[in-house]
Amino acid sequence: MKNLQGQLLISSSRLFDPNFRHTVILVGQHTTDGALGVVLNRPLDASVAQAVPALIDLVPEGEALFEGGPVQPSSPILVADMSHPALADIPVFDRIGFLTGEIRDDQKRGIVRARVFAGYSGWDAGQLEAEMAQDSWVLDPAQIEDVFTEDPDGLWQTVLKRMGPDFQMMSRVPFDPRMN
Numbered sequence: 197m198k199n200l201q202g203q204l205l206i207s208s209s210r211l212f213d214p215n216f217r218h219t220v221i222l223v224g225q226h227t228t229d230g231a232l233g234v235v236l237n238r239p240l241d242a243s244v245a246q247a248v249p250a251l252i253d254l255v256p257e258g259e260a261l262f263e264g265g266p267v268q269p270s271s272p273i274l275v276a277d278m279s280h281p282a283l284a285d286i287p288v289f290d291r292i293g294f295l296t297g298e299i300r301d302d303q304k305r306g307i308v309r310a311r312v313f314a315g316y317s318g319w320d321a322g323q324l325e326a327e328m329a330q331d332s333w334v335l336d337p338a339q340i341e342d343v344f345t346e347d348p349d350g351l352w353q354t355v356l357k358r359m360g361p362d363f364q365m366m367s368r369v370p371f372d373p374r375m376n
Contacts, residue, residue: 203335204337206335207332219235222236234294240263247314262311271314277310283306285297289337
């Protein structure tokens with residue numbers, strides 16, 4: 197399988213795992229050892245100021261903390277639009293990269309905008325490939341607007357709709373299939 201770094205994983209209507217139902221995940225890293233990414237469309241009820249006050253200077257005032265995934269939810273991941281992408285700990289695509297751990301001063305100066313995620317989504321070697329073979333995910337190249345969407349709750353539908361007519365019906369599948 198090709199490297200999925202910089203791609204969006206959009207959960208298909210066949211994926212019922214509550215951790216990933218109706219999610220859009222930005223794949224930050226994909227190797228033969230596995231993959232990791234963050235869920236872009238799960239804002240939490242907590243603000244960055246409440247949950248991770250050390251990072252409040254890096255995001256707009258009142259910015260929500262996002263649920264990045266079920267792995268290490270107490271560890272923040274900063275996804276940033278960088279003036280110099282090489283400053284990112286994990287360059288992802290274009291100017292977007294992941295910052296993990298302690299953020300250096302040169303990295304802080306290079307941040308154009310950022311979003312904070314609690315935890316991440318991770319897959320062991322071969323796990324994501326197996327899920328892809330089961331049609332659990334559809335792929336679309338990530339766009340900077342996806343990462344910083346002002347409508348995270350509508351991102352799943354928005355991405356599917358822009359993918360064309362073949363995905364229009366899927367974009368209307370309710371979160372709870374019993375509501376169909």
